[in-house]
Amino acid sequence: MKKKRRSRLKRLLGTPRRFIWNVFRPHFVRANLAKRSGACHRCGACCQLVWKCHYFTYVNGIPSCKIYHRFRPRNCSNFPIDHHDLKDRNAIRPDLPCGFSWDKAKQGPCSTDDTVKGNS
């Protein structure tokens, strides 16, 4: 129970972390996104990291965003920024990996951590 609460708190802290990076470190974010490979397969896990987003919905059984074509905050459009985001995301859907990943060799100096693991 305590572990579950800690994991939720960690995911909660990911929101301001991503916000700060998107606003104050856009170069870092762009560099990391450039090294990212894959594509979103719309699992919807990142829309439910701490709680289900108010704009999250299902359209014909497919996870969707109610405001996708009007306005998407950078926290959403740039997710995942690094392997920490993938780790948080994998706590929600460990059965289905995110469509994005980083090649360990490409992570380079923009990584916030020297160890890149479990980012599939």
Ligand code: SF4
């Ligand atoms: S967790 Fe990854 S694959 Fe799933 S919706 Fe978010 S970005 Fe797309």
